[in-house]
Amino acid sequence: MILISKYLVPKGYTGIALFPFIVLRQSRMKHDPVLINHEKIHLRQQLELLIIPFFIWYGLEFLIKYLKYRNWRMAYSNISFEREAYAQEMDLKYLEQRRFWEFRIYL
Template structure:
């Protein structure tokens, strides 16, 4: 994972575009929860051969946006984000994570906000 500082991200700390992690500030590279969240995304991207991940991510976002009519709820209900947010504080999650573990998050919804 290669951390690249960018000013393009206004509303997010960072974005994983495997193998690059774009971040607002290099200090986030020391934030273990943030880094674990992004490492989970990196694993998702690798197991879906990167391009499939991006197509699925955007499709899921658009479906969620139609459903919730709210960017924040749509974003938080993307299946990949649900897995990453759920396990971001579990720093050993990637050691035990099975392939395609994000699929079990289709029946879990983010409801805050």
């Protein structure tokens, strides 16, 4: 389900996946298939890790990357979950081909 809220999406970002929702900053963004695919990849990742562990892992990995790079954007873009989503967002059939629990490390 896609929700529109400029208050739930952090500034500088267009959308966020919070299982089972995709929250977008603007309603026109729900027609962007690449963005929706990117967020659906995150929903699958969240489901596979049983939601709460996903957010713990995501937060810890972000913290480690931030300490390493000392740069918010670099830390964010080097999180393994983001690397998978960005690498596969253009492939709109990716989630059909990706088996459940097929964990890929994008380091």
